[in-house]
Amino acid sequence: MTRVGRWAADHAVLFVAGLVLLYMFLPVSFVVLMSFNDPVSRLSYEFQGFTWDNWRNMCAPAGLCSSLLTSIQIGLAATLGATVLGTLAAFALVRHRFRGRKATSVLIFLPMATPEVVMGSSLLALFAAGGLAGRLGFWSILIAHIMFCLSFVVVTVKARLAGLDSTLEQASMDLYASEWTTFWRVTMPLVFPGIMAAAMLSFSLSFDDFIITNFNHGNTITFPMFVWGAAQRGIPPQVNVVGSLMFLTALLLVLVSTGIGRRKQAA
Amino acid sequence: MSAVVGGLTDAARGTATTPTPTPISRRKLTGYFLLLPALAWLAIFFAVPSVQLMATSLYDRSGSLEYGYEMTFAVGNYPAAWTAYATQFGRSFMYAGIATVLAIFLAYPLAYAIAFRAGRFKHLMLVLVIAPFFTSFLVRTLAWNSILADNGFVVGSLKTIGILPEDGRLLASSVAVVAGLTYNFLPFMVLPLYASLEKIDLRLVEAARDLYANGFTAFRKVTLPLSLPGLVAGTLLTFIPASGDYINSQLLGTPKQAMIGNVIDRNFLVILDYPMAAACSVTLMVAIVTMVLFYVRRSGAEELL
Structure with a gap:
């Protein structure tokens, strides 16, 4: 191969990777650009003029900021619930031996392998069978969000726990720390990044969820629900x-x- | 200082109260106790609803949400759903399949570049892969809607080059829906691929080259097989959500591009035909599980499950 040919072959993969990254960034750049747009009519999506107005009057469209607030509230509550329940479960799975581990792992894995339409619709079927179809709202969204975030928390925290060097804990115990002290002074600080990562993942999953929420939201409008509604009339x-x-x-x-x-x- | 004191007192207390290791039975109970809340939550709000969904799919369709449904074990709901929505089922799996294959071809070079070629930019590139996906899924898909719009620059430039005919359009076509699906699930392909590529011992590739394999053969015989777990995981993480998705077909397509997700959504929330919707939902789930099991067996990656 000639030198030029070799150089090209060597860098082809980088070039393709760059193009793929560009593809991934195209919509985001568009969103940022359009946030400064000064549209003439609500139905035009071309860039017509630069303005700071949209940033200054973020809450101008009716319902936008209240939906944002609802999403943040649900996101925080779902994150708290899923992170606590999921972390406890992860500790149980890594640190304790008991019967039914296999079945437990399957139950935790399944929600991640189930399409959101199926999960959302089955929850709705349950609520409807319980005569609650007319009373859906904040609480039903929260229940659903904790449910689908839970598995992701368990998996994330479990991975961190499994990779933990247990000799550090043994050293702590050797130095006469009680189990409790060892847990809070050694185990917890080491696992904490995993728990934080799980919490951040939960929040972003909850905040962004549309499909499951769409089935169980009643009259409560989250931010994705607001966007969906606005999409019919012009964003x-x-x-x-x-x-x-x-x-x-x-x-x-x-x-x-x-x-x-x-x-x-x-x- | 106080930390040291605290540690010492704790240590003293520890030796005083637990002279022997904790008995096995108590530890076992602790395990169940830690697990119980999460398991209960998943059982009540995931397992029970799944059973309820199956029950709903067997209700008599002459009932209604208002007056209640009668359980008549109406197995006939299933053939009815399959004949009515065969095209949407087929389309869902076809779109999801094409999007998954496209995602493999886009994600592999990117994951490979991050794992082996990025050098000190590795971290930055990983962040760049994840970052766009923190912007709302819906907002990004709507952005595609505007980018592919008839008067947008993409359609315009494709027309100038002559790839697209003068009256051609991208939005409201299968191309747009598949492109949207590919885009939305791409990071789920890149990340597992990167994870398994990164673990590969490069000396194995060197060994192959030393034994006179050319670059392509070394890739085919060494790198590709070793990245298989990531490839299988990525395929599942892309195909499963893509086949159930209906946001892309709704925002980038027309009813002619409707997928099974649109059908389930409409039957549950607009037409209010719960038994029909549930039958579609159960069918989708069973079809996906069957395909996943078959695929995992064939690719020999059972340890993933």
Whole structure:
């Protein structure tokens, strides 16, 4: 092979990877761009002029900010519930031997392998059979969100726990720390990043869920429900502001957390 | 200072109260106790609803949500659902299958580049893969809707190059729906692929090259088989949600691109034909589980389950 040919072959994979990343970023860039758009009519999605107005009056479209608040409330409550229940279960699965482990693992794995339509519709079937179809709302969304976040928490925390060096705990016990002290001073600090990751994953799953929520929301409007409703009439540019804000927040969180992780590794 | 004191007092207490290791039976009970809340939650809000869904699929269709349904073990709901929605079932699996294959071809080079070629940009590239997916799923799909719109720059430039005919369009077509599905589930392919590529011992590839395998053969005989677990996991994580999705077909397609998710959604929430909707839902689940089991057996990756 010639030198040029070899160079091209060597870098082809990088070039393709770059194109794929571009594909992944195209819609996000579009969302950020459109958050500064000054549209003439509600139905036009072309960029017509630059303005800060959408960012300044984020809550201008009726119902947008209240739906955002509902989503944040549900997200926080679902994260708390799923993280606590899931972490306890992960400890049980890694640290304790008991009968029915196999069946338990299957029950935890199944929700992740089930399409959301099936989960959402079966919960609705249950609520309807219980005569609750007319009273769905905040509580039913919360129940559903805790349910589908739970498995992801168990898997995430379990992975962290399983990779834990148990000699550290043995050392602690050898130095006369009680089980309780060892747990809080050694085990917990080591598992905590896993729990944090699980909580962040839960929040983003809950905050972004549309399909399961759509089946069980009653009259409660979460942010994705608001966007869905607005999509039928024309999306207000402020929706893109929220999308951009979410993107920036997530990027910041990920960069900060990996930054901290790396500094700890270096230290 | 206080930490040391606390540690010492705790240590003292520890030796005083637990002279022997905790008895096995108590530890066993603790395990059940820790597990119980999560299991109960999943049993009540996942397992029971699944059974209720199956029951609902066998209700008599002449009932209604208002006056209640009668349980008549109406097995006939299933053939009725299959004949009425055969095209949507077929379309769902076809779209999801094409999107999964496309995702493999897009994700593999990206995962490979991150694992072996990114150098010090590895971390940054991983962040870049995940970051877009924190922006709302719906907002991103709506962005595709505008990008592919008839008067948008993508359609315009494709027309100028001549790939698209003068009256051609991308939005409201199968192409748009499949592109949307591929895009939305791409990171679920990239991340497991990256995870298994990254673990590969590069000396194995060097050994293959030393034994006169060319780059392609080394890839086919060493790298690809070793990345198989990631490939299988990625396929499942892409195919399963894609076949049940209806947001892409709703926002990027027309009723002509309706998938089975649209049918289930409409029957439950608009037409209010619960038995029919439940029969579709159960069929989708059974079909997916069957395909997944078959696929996992064939690819020899049972340990994933």
